[in-house]
Amino acid sequence: MNMPSATVIQDLESRHVLQTYKRQPLVLVRGRGMHLYDSDGRGHLDFISGIGVTVLGHGHEGLATVIADQAQTLLHTSNLYYHPLQGQLAARLAALSGLERAFFCNSGAEAMEACLKFARRYWYSQGRSQRTRFVALEHGFSGRTLGALSVTANPHYREPFGPLIPGVTFVSPDDPSALRAAVTDETAAIIAEPLQGEGGVRPLPEVMAATIADVARATGTLLLADEVQCGLGRTGWPFHFQSFNWQPDLVTVGKAIGAGVPVGAALVSGRVAAQIAAGDHGTTYGGNLLATRAALYVIEQLTGTTDAVPYAHGGLIGHVREVGQYFGEQLEGLRERHAIVDHVRGAGVMRGLALTIDAQPVVDRAREAGLLVNRTAECVVRMLPPFIVSTDDIDAAVAILDRVLTEVAA
Ligand SMILES: Cc1ncc(COP(=O)(O)O)c(C=O)c1O
Structure with missing residues (x-):
């Protein structure tokens, strides 16, 4: 050319x-x-x-080879049908994260959109439909779509696009007592990047990380860890939330998982997954053969194994x-x-x-x-x-x- x-x-x-x-x-x-x-x-x-x-x-020759092979075999079928790879990728992510199920999409922002919906759906199914609010952190960034933007703190990104989704409270990552006060019986989820990226590569202070875990446990509020930037090995952990011993109910995944092929995923705990029904969410491309084949290869390289096992430092x-x-x-x-x-x-x-x-x-x-x-x-x-x-x-x-x-x- x-x-x-x-x-x-x-x-x-x-x-x-x-x-x-x-x-x-x-x-x-x-x-x-x-x-x-x-x-x-x-x-x-x-x-x-x-x-x-x-x-x-x-x-990368190995990645290029699996992409080329998949392109010649089958690229896309939609989610109308089964194909052999989506379940395999979901199983690998479950073993690595401890969250049972995965919903596949195409970007980090879409993963956040899915998680926001799943959080609200969970409480709606419990007959607690007033639990629609979110508590998120200042300096946090979760993407540019309207839902993701609504839980993103930076006024520069938000202001021209209001009104955004109401009911989001932002607290300083340095103010654990503000977090305790912000979470009420109307809060669906606490949202936090375990290591904030766009906000300036800011690690979550340990006391805030512990407070978030404590408040989520004590109030039953869902914990949504945004791992789009810090997840899948970037910090030396499969997921950075593991450095805090968090047990989130929702985890967003993007960026690294496709190594250049656009892939995103919302990881969902068993208790939330049990409340999600067919038709609650969907996307044409999400989890197609090209994306899942690439992501399976990437996870194999990240973990050094083809088995769906918890991470073993390889x-x-x-x-x-x-x-x-x-x-x-x-x-x-x-x-x-x-x-x-x-x-x-x-x-x-x-x-x-x-x-x-x-x-x-x-x-x-x-x-x-x-x-x-x-x-x-x-x-x-x-x-x-x-x-x-x-x-x-x-x-x-x-x-x-x-x-x-x-x-x-x-
Ligand atoms: C923590 C975090 N969440 C979500 C997103 C949005 O991901 P995407 O740009 O793939 O929509 C980003 C993007 O930088 C991010 O850093």
């Missing part, structure tokens, strides 16, 4: 693609492992993985645990050397450098130097590399950041 120039590609987009994204000035045309290549043939070390998606790296998740520790240590070194790095946040290969200044100049200069990272919550340089990242890749990324932080501070 003849590749049009970067200018032609950008110009065509500027005329015909709805301008909802502020793109960085880079046209990416292919990838291999940890590297992406632009239209001028220049390589870039990928420490953002399409916002936490391409966990196996780029141009595969790429084990690798993330080890390399994630090294990553954290190297970033701490940057903090020690650079006054504009206020602190380092995150876990595993989900990390943020919280700066004392706007992060955009650092992101821009890093890109010019061949490293892709992104800015979130204005002052945070967010890093979500593929799970295959090595200590050498980390050294290379940290060396670039070291230079860039010096330049930006000057």
Whole structure:
């Protein structure tokens, strides 16, 4: 295929693609492992993985082979019929998460929409139809559809689209007593990202995590863990809620599960699943053969096994645990050397450098130097590399950041 120039590609987009994204000035045309290549043939070390998606790296031969094989066998049947893969994927997710059942969709926002509906449906079935409200956390992000937006705190994303779903209370992650006060006998679910991503790579304070678990248990309120960004191995846990010993009733999954093939899932506990009936929710594409075949392969790589067993520290998740520790240590070194790095946040290969200044100049200069990272919550340089990242890749990324932080501070 003849590749049009970067200018032609950008110009065509500027005329015909709805301008909802502020793109960085880079046209990416292919990838291999940890590297992406632009239209001028220049390589870039990928420490953002399409916002936490391409966990196996780029141009992965095993993933490409199963996708090609599935494309030649059968891509899609709809949910009118059975096919062999959806049950297998649901069983693997159940073994990893402890939640019995899965509903498949195509994105993180759709997973959140499904969970919001399932939470309300649960209480409706119990004859408690006044339990429709949600308690969510400030700095949380759950997607751009109207339901997901309604439980997303950032006023910048919300304001132009009101009125949103009523009955959502936001509390500060640093204020456990506000959470206790906010949960009433009208609350359907407490919603929390166990490690907040878009909000600035903010770990949930332990005392808040314990309070959430306690309030959910004491009041019977459903606990909805949004694991779209932090889940499926990114922090070294199959699901980050496991680091708190939470027992959520609803879990959203997205991003990593398809490694680039659009897949989402709502994981549902037995007690909630028992109240969901045929016709309560649905989607044409959700759980089709392409998506489930890719996701099965990804989970095999993450866990190092083809069996539906609880996680046993193998595969790429084990690798993330080890390399994630090294990553954290190297970033701490940057903090020690650079006054504009206020602190380092995150876990595993989900990390943020919280700066004392706007992060955009650092992101821009890093890109010019061949490293892709992104800015979130204005002052945070967010890093979500593929799970295959090595200590050498980390050294290379940290060396670039070291230079860039010096330049930006000057
Ligand atoms: C925690 C969390 N939930 C939900 C979403 C929405 O996912 P998607 O963009 O796939 O709709 C995101 C996306 O960044 C996310 O980080």
